[in-house]
Amino acid sequence: MNGAKDKSKLGYRILLGAVVLVLGGSMLLYLVPQAPTSGEVSTDTVAKVGDESVSVQDIRKQLDQIERNNQVPRPLEGLYAQQILQQLVFQKEIEYEAKRLGITVSDQERADRIRQYLPTAFNGGSFVGIDQYTAQVQQRFQLTVPVFEELIRQSLLEEKFRKLVTDGISVGPAELQDEFRFKNEKVKLDYAVIKPEELEAKITPSDAEIKAAYEKNKSKYQVPERRSVRYALLDVNQLRQGLQISDDMLKEQYQANIQQYQVPNQVHVQHILFRTVGKTDAEVEEVSKKAEDVLKQAKEGAKFDELAKKYSEDPGSKDKGGDLSWIHQGQTVPEFEKTAFSLAPGQISDLVKTQYGFHIIKVLEKQTAHTKPFEEVKDSIRAPLLLTQADKQASDTADQLSAAIRRSNKVSLDDLAKQYHLTLGETRPVSAADPLLELGNSQDIKDAIFRLRPAELSLPIRTDRGYVILSLKAVQPAHQGTLEEVRDRVISDLKREQSITLAKSKADDLVRRVKGGEKFDAAAKALGLEPKTSDSFARDGSIPGAASGKQLGAAFNLKQGDVGAPLNLGQNWLVYRIAEKVEANPANFEAQKKQLTEEVLQSKRDLAYKAFQLALNDRLKKEGKLKLMPEKLKSFGTLG
Template sequence: MFNLFRSQKQIVKILLGAILSLVAVSMVITMIPGSWGAAANANQNLLAEVGDPTLWWLANTHTLTVLDVQQAMPNTPNGPHAGLALETIDQELTKLVLMREAEELGLESNEQELADWLKVQMPFFFIDGVFQPDRYRVLIAQQFRTSIPRFEEEVRRSLMIDVKLRRMVVDTVEVDEEDIIELYRRANEKTRLRFVKIRANDFERQLAPKEEALREFYEERKQQYSIPESRDIKLMIVDATDLPAITVSEKEIARQHRQNRQRYQVDERIRASHILFMTEGKSDEEKKTLKEKAEFVKKDLQQGMDFATLAKEHSDDPGTAEKGGDLGWVTRGQMVPSFEKASFALTSGKISDVISTEYGYHIIKVHEKQGAHLQSLDEVRETIKQELIEERQYNARMQRIDNAIASARQAGKDFESVAASLDLGVKILAKVGRNDSPAILGEFETLTASLFAANDGEIVTATQNDRTAIAVVTTITPERPAEFQEARKRVRTQYIAQESKRLAEERANEVGTAATKEDLRKAARRFQLKTELSNFLRRQDSLPNLGSIGLLGDKAFTSVTGKSVGPVLSNDAWVIYEVIGHQEAEMEHFLDDRDEMSEKHKERLQEQEFDLYRRETQRRFEEAGRVRRYHSNIQRYVSTFSGRR
């Protein structure tokens, strides 16, 4: 990726070296050659491979490792658990299957496509069309929390699977007009309901469980209650911004300019402003009026009025109007042809006639004009100085972090001596739980997970912005079964929740049965309940405090008026209802919504088609022996989540 935008800056060379190192490490970890069996299975980080069963020995495979799964696993309120780990393994393995499929169909993504994608989707990596490697490195680390190679690999994988392969599969999907009409009818018909709701929490206050009942509940579910694993941790934080001031000499600045002359070569350019009278979406009559307005403004300029003032008052360009129409420096190729021709034909200080482009009418002023030239040292002195300072600051930060990590690895658990030599403090964190870790660990996104994957005495690091956490696990207290008194609070809460749900369901069935024999209002009063009335609602609307009306099922729109339905569970409440009114969809608005509905329906059909293709491809690869799961490694990895809920 960097090769496409490579500058001559030393920092880019450093970053390229770092990327190559990361790739090399990745190859050592994941691309271990050898046949199926002890040799391949020796790498406990390797969870699965996708490849050609006749060529395993070439290691020509796509691999899934523990690190891949850890980085792909989504954040959840309760943290990672065994079920989530297995689900993530399956999802990532499916991606590898589809990636292999795309490659074999000749749908590979190249460096240029990656570069084009970045230019369109992430223009903030570019300044005046020039790729900014420093910004790229920092933003990838900060915003995406991943390495550059992994980020680029994910983008390539997305281009191959979600763009090229998907397009091949779904481009033939067509939409039937009758389906769109039926979708519109269903989306816009309305119903009005009378209903009664019964919630479990209405019964909670009635429950006062006895100790014997709680003990019995505990004994029946004893295996569910445990005291989670905890760890004692020592932590020190290296702040890489606390560095001595860096100076750059005039000699060094001159040398940088002399050795990188091609960087400071600029094309012919102008510094210009414009006033735009936008005609997009306007009628011919409106366009005529706008041109007359432009001519009047041109006359005001000829009489000496200030260009910036008139631009602020009249320009329709939202990006430049408030700046007095200022476009800054522009070069050939950055503007539409008619605008470029008129602006580059002007001399400094001159104002154009009213010109026309596809955007509207423009009046252009050129403030300054420069031919193609090599920028002098005076022009770029401050830029070069800042670049050299930033490069040396980066090197110093990395050196400080590397030294701290190396010292910590050498010292092991004796963090105090290391911290003293580096003038840092050490935090002692006792009995840290996976899901109740101190706030300071949460400041580093992956730190807690890494600490709980580490062995006793193992050094773990995590970087967030300019701060690096260095930690060591000093004691591991394994998970153990919880005694009744230790689990009693949880047992009581779960017992009451279960019993209240049972009582609510029983009452809902009683009300539902009564409503089949008499009016719903009478049935509700029999159990001291109140009925409620809804407004006329569509399928996508919600009942107050109950959620989407769609949870009540299709009968909410198709049932005979006055006939009770239910009980139906809607979120956390049981609902018994009857339809008391129905309104058919107003088809006169169908044409207004048709295109949007057709597009959304087509997207749904395409998603279904691609999902079917995804599952069929996975099945085909599995049956052909092209997917290998290292079950012992998977089981070992998933077992690290044992007991987490």
């Protein structure tokens, strides 16, 4: 489950060194620990707060941990590194400020929080002992006890600062009324979206326009160097098709990896979660009543998946009808596990209370521990074994090809192809930026093509298809393109330019026509546009595929029948008329007051804490206690 995201809890600090990632019903906690640092400034120090440093190594360690759980695109590494740096610096700033103000975390406070996150470390009121505690911390959090307890201390310290900063914040009646109007005022729009890309097909530049555009931008239309090559391919797929794998080989592989085919005791479950984390006793009582009501519906035959989608507060499984897939023993919190494994398929539990809240559990299937038989898995073993064998054979042949090319610079591509049964082919002329479709668009291949000299053979290059040897066939030098050579590019650029101008012109024309008294639909159709009418939406809503309520904020200040100014959405334009305006109904205020208060209060608290963070950062800079060296982050790529 991804339910444990209370911002005041340890799991909030994703890039600060703690990641709470709840998977299915397991409620597993993943943390990114940061080792203690000395006061010395090393060559890879990125920031220094007082006597404490943040190093490139600290950032790399946390980025590596994040990448183990979530793929980070290479171009975004710099952005991630910046965010990690900011969070680590703030952590050091909090520690510095706590020391200055004498704010500490007591052993009892830390013990109470550990009891919350690891209740199984206590049997009744008694500690289970250091050995069991160490094992549980390792199993549940993949951490050593010192790192786990230090992260607990850090999170409690930050909570104390958050409490100091935000405890005095309240919400006034006027703020609630403003938020009520913001949430409840709605508009319905007649609108049309004008997209330049859709207008391009209707634009046909004249020869004179094309020639004028070419002459005006001639230097822009360079034709890059293009090269074509002949190639010989050692095709791994062909090798694999010619291989035979005996049952004896498959059985040997099966026995060598028998642990992969061992299935533990496991159950396939759905659940509905009602969260109680961070709630008062009175609120927990209300949650319990709601959970009992939903339980009654489930046991009376209501569809469990529909109940989960409607009521569950576990965003990780809610949209899947509460489905947590298969869970095995040791994966979930004890109360959840005990109930799940005690139910028969199709059975629904009573309410199960865990540290996360109340659960309603339904078991769909059960499997007892067993080892999958050879006949069941042999086909799944065959494919990777064939690939491994084919890869090894291809690698051995590539080594032989490399040796042959190194021995003699006179060996021909045709001779190698004949001797080693390679497939011959040739590419079309390509520039360094063109896709190389014949060989899987491999960047290594393109780089090699533009390094080749006449009469030279490349060494074998690994591609998705196998190994390729290249021989240069022809080179077309870079030059200023003639109009005939670049005509398609000139036309494309000209149509794009004219379509952008035309889109703005149509938007202005539609506004003028509707303000002049024409009906919106008729005016839009006369201009070749598609008129639409939105559903009613509030400021925090949107017109799907068109614009957000925030972008359309000006619409809420207009009267029914008014026409808004053309709205620029990148290259697109949106023109709208207020078809209907619904004011907030005061009769609904009391029903929404509690939720509105919580939302506004949380928003103000977040803003106040952010302001505190910025002010602390600025003060420490002025005092010379904070020094930043962000240029050291260059190793993480472009920072934007």
